[in-house]
Amino acid sequence: MSAEHEGGVTPASEEDVRRAYEDNKLAQVLYHDWESGTYDAKWAIDFDERCATYAKDRFLGVVGEPLPAGEALPYRRALEIGAGTGFFSLNLRVAGVVDEVHVTDLSPGMVEVARRNAQELGFDVEGRVADAEHLPYDDDTFDVVVGHAVIHHIPDVELAFREMLRVLKPGGRFVIAGEPTRIGHAYARRLGHATWIATKAITHLPPLRERYARPKEELDESSRAAALEAVVDLHTFDPAELAATARAAGATEVRTHTEELTAALLGWPVRTIEAGVKEGALGMRWAMFAFSSWKRLSLIDEKVLSRVVPQKFFYNVGITGVKPR
Ligand SMILES: C[S@@+](CC[C@H](N)C(=O)[O-])C[C@H]1O[C@@H](n2cnc3c(N)ncnc32)[C@H](O)[C@@H]1O
Numbered sequence: 001m002s003a004e005h006e007g008g009v010t011p012a013s014e015e016d017v018r019r020a021y022e023d024n025k026l027a028q029v030l031y032h033d034w035e036s037g038t039y040d041a042k043w044a045i046d047f048d049e050r051c052a053t054y055a056k057d058r059f060l061g062v063v064g065e066p067l068p069a070g071e072a073l074p075y076r077r078a079l080e081i082g083a084g085t086g087f088f089s090l091n092l093r094v095a096g097v098v099d100e101v102h103v104t105d106l107s108p109g110m111v112e113v114a115r116r117n118a119q120e121l122g123f124d125v126e127g128r129v130a131d132a133e134h135l136p137y138d139d140d141t142f143d144v145v146v147g148h149a150v151i152h153h154i155p156d157v158e159l160a161f162r163e164m165l166r167v168l169k170p171g172g173r174f175v176i177a178g179e180p181t182r183i184g185h186a187y188a189r190r191l192g193h194a195t196w197i198a199t200k201a202i203t204h205l206p207p208l209r210e211r212y213a214r215p216k217e218e219l220d221e222s223s224r225a226a227a228l229e230a231v232v233d234l235h236t237f238d239p240a241e242l243a244a245t246a247r248a249a250g251a252t253e254v255r256t257h258t259e260e261l262t263a264a265l266l267g268w269p270v271r272t273i274e275a276g277v278k279e280g281a282l283g284m285r286w287a288m289f290a291f292s293s294w295k296r297l298s299l300i301d302e303k304v305l306s307r308v309v310p311q312k313f314f315y316n317v318g319i320t321g322v323k324p325r
Pocket of ligand 1: 028029032033081082083084085086087088104105106107110130131132133147148149150153154155
């Protein structure tokens, strides 16, 4: 990651990290503002067929049923919470799942990038800086509320579900995807840590150093980011407990869906290696190997393992629920 990010956002200093320990919402803003300029590159986010299909598959996987054929779109007006750069809702719009998109996020830097991404796609999208625990919208406004990799950052998850339900029209649905499970996070973190140490050691061997070793300043910056990351990642979820939280908030027709077991066992080391080596050092063949292996393993997880392995062992959990009529 470069020291200068787009949009004038500066990397977190050690002083920022200290203040962030005292105020979690400030930590969220600092960390995600800092990430916003490089976020799309880091996660290979685009608004093309690959990402639109990924977003649509995640959405329908959580909902558990296909879009109704031949009927008017049931999810016309959509709100995304913790939208980041707009990955989920803008790709759902590209895929034709939703129509009118409103993106919100606690981080002004993220909202700015999401607005810019929407503009580049030619979409008329409203973007607001907003806390998912206190949404600045009237009751009964949206057909669907979506979120991706966001509720594990929110201190009071039940309050966030209550807010989603409040702004939904009666009969409207929330769809949250890509949250870490408790067990999945534990094995991913251990794998990631071991891979990080091995990558640093191997890339500093004399024959490999020049081509692969990341400069020290970049590694230091990553370590500061990792320190903040530990502050902003607040929860991991047991799927059954998450469903109980949504029901306690007033949701009906609650359903959880889990994904990625072997795909996560491959994915975390792969992403850690990518973060640990010099930018561009791994090349196109590596990227193709990583993506096609992840796809193959995801398919095995979905078609085979999800039938026999309990939900809580998968890495990602998604949840949906409906506002009572
Ligand atoms: C891991 S990023 C995910 C971004 C995007 N949804 C995606 O999947 O690419 C989490 C996002 O949640 C936002 N966030 C954290 N706490 C929040 C809160 N209380 N309300 C709204 N957004 C929040 C962060 O600023 C960040 O953009």
